[in-house]
Each structure stands twice: as C-alpha cells, then as structure tokens.
C-alpha cells in the first residue's frame with residue numbers, strides 16, 4: 001500500500017505537487033493520470049525517495065522508501081528506462097542490481113525470460129531500442145519480487161505485443177495481491193488495464209475512484225436509436241435535460257434518457273424502433289472533461305499546423 005499525506009513538492013516558485021492525499025491499495029491496478037506537467041513523475045519520484053518532499057509524507061507499506069532495509073524486495077519501479085549504464089549488457093546490469101540485495105542469479109535469469117529479453121541479454125544496453133529499454137526497466141523493477149510495483153509510462157515505445165504483455169503482467173501482479181501503480185497517457189490502454197484511477201491536475205488530485213465510476217460520472221449516457229419515424233420520436237423524447245440529435249435519415253443519438261425510457265415512450269405512441277444501443281462513454285471523454293481546466297500545455301491547431309502554447313495563470 002502507498003499512502004501520501006499532504007504531500008507537497010515546490011521547485012522555486014513552481015508547486016509541482018500541492019498537498020495531495022491518496023492511498024494506493026494492494027490487490028488492484030491503480031492508474032495515475034494527468035496532463036503533461038501535472039505532477040505524476042514528481043509524485044512517483046517522491047514515493048521512491050528520489051526527491052524529498054517539501055512537506056508532507058509518502059510511505060510504502062507503512063514506511064518511507066528510504067527506511068526499507070532491502071528496498072528492491074519491497075518496491076520495484078520503472079521511472080526512467082534510460083537510467084542505465086549503456087556500456088553494460090542487460091544481464092550484467094541486472095546482475096549488478098541483484099548483487100546489492102543478495103538476489104540469486106537464478107532470479108536474474110527468471111526476469112530476463114519473463115520480459116522477453118533472453119535473445120539480447122548479453123548485448124550492450126546502449127544499442128537497445130526504446131521498447132527493449134522499457135522491458136529491461138520492467139525486468140529491473142521485478143527483480144526483487146517486490147510487493148509494490150510502480151511503473152511510469154511502462155508501455156512507452158512497446159510494440160502491440162509488448163503493450164498486451166504489460167497489461168497482462170500488471171493485472172497478474174495485482175491478482176497476486178501486490179500493489180500496482182502505473183502512469184500512462186494511453187487512455188485506451190488504461191481503460192482496459194486499471195481497476196482504479198487517481199487523476200492529478202496542476203499538482204492537485206481531481207479524481208480518485210474506481211475506473212467505472214469515473215467513466216460513468218463524467219461521461220454522458222448516450223443511446224443510439226434507429227427508427228423509421230425519427231421526426232415523431234424526436235418530438236416525443238424532447239424534454240428538460242434531454243438532447244436528441246438526428247445522425248442520418250433513421251438514426252438518432254439521445255442523451256439524458258436511458259434505453260428503457262426511450263423504449264417506453266416509443267411503445268406508448270406506437271413508434272417502431274429497430275435499434276436501441278446504449279453507447280458507453282469512453283475513458284478518454286471522461287478524462288478530457290475532468291481535466292479540461294487543468295491542462296497546462298494546450299495545443300493550438302491552425303490550418304495544418306499545431307503550435308504549443310502555455311496557458312496563462314497557474
């Protein structure tokens with residue numbers, strides 16, 4: 001379990017993390033989301049003792065990271081996949097890490113197999129692709145068979161097979177009762193991987209809830225309705241808080257009524273419906289809605305060109 005209490009980090013005049021409170025529970029995958037510059041990496045670095053909080057505390061299984069006698073066995077992390085000696089082989093890199101914690105060579109071989117690095121384990125890390133580097137970072141995180149696993153953008157640079165592999169791996173680790181905390185900007189991936197989400201914006205927690213609650217809470221409930229009497233059905237459904245959009249000759253998209261209410265209204269007036277499909281809001285929609293006021297770096301899209309601008313006021 002990871003517990004942050006009033007956790008704060010200030011760099012000069014920039015408050016990167018502003019007194020956050022959250023708990024990452026064991027036995028489930030917790031996703032950590034937020035726009036660029038929101039404070040995710042800073043929070044993760046403080047969890048791992050790589051950055052000292054300006055105030056507040058963060059503990060892993062009840063103690064700050066630095067107080068763990070054998071931290072690799074308690075907490076495994078992938079924070080910066082490039083932070084390795086480039087002239088070492090993957091095997092030697094892992095072996096050197098293992099030596100600091102009396103982890104046997106057999107475990108080094110195990111994590112190499114587990115992460116699909118067997119063919120390149122004797123090659124120099126400097127020549128690794130981004131995806132191979134990520135796999136090595138994940139191998140290092142798992143080396144001590146830790147109870148808590150923290151992965152910052154683990155699927156960055158991985159091919160589709162690698163993305164699925166990370167998804168299954170973290171779900172498996174959580175199913176074994178471990179604490180799994182991961183960040184990613186890939187919403188579609190987060191949607192199928194995480195059980196619970198913590199969303200941060202400008203250093204503050206803006207949501208901390210089961211993923212389904214976040215999708216349902218912020219996304220609109222929409223229903224697709226096909227009928228050969230669209231005008232009549234539109235009139236029937238009109239009302240406060242209801243919006244009905246004609247998509248084509250026979251297709252309506254209804255917001256603000258559930259499918260049962262739509263079916264009932266149509267039945268009462270003998271309007272035939274031949275499709276009634278609830279449309280699940282996506283995590284991406286919910287996330288965009290949640291963070292729309294928290295985005296620090298907006299993209300300004302003009303005809304054919306995108307220029308990043310920093311929004312004023314912080």
Ligand SMILES: Nc1ncnc2c1ncn2[C@@H]1O[C@H](COP(=O)(O)OP(=O)(O)OP(=O)(O)O)[C@@H](O)[C@H]1O
Nearest residue numbers: 011014015016034035036037038039040041042043
């Ligand atoms: N060492 C540092 N010195 C000064 N400012 C920093 C430092 N590290 C981070 N910051 C600032 O703190 C804020 C939070 O940064 P952080 O890297 O934690 O965000 P993030 O959510 O991980 O972003 P991204 O999604 O882009 O990786 C940013 O405004 C960043 O510029």
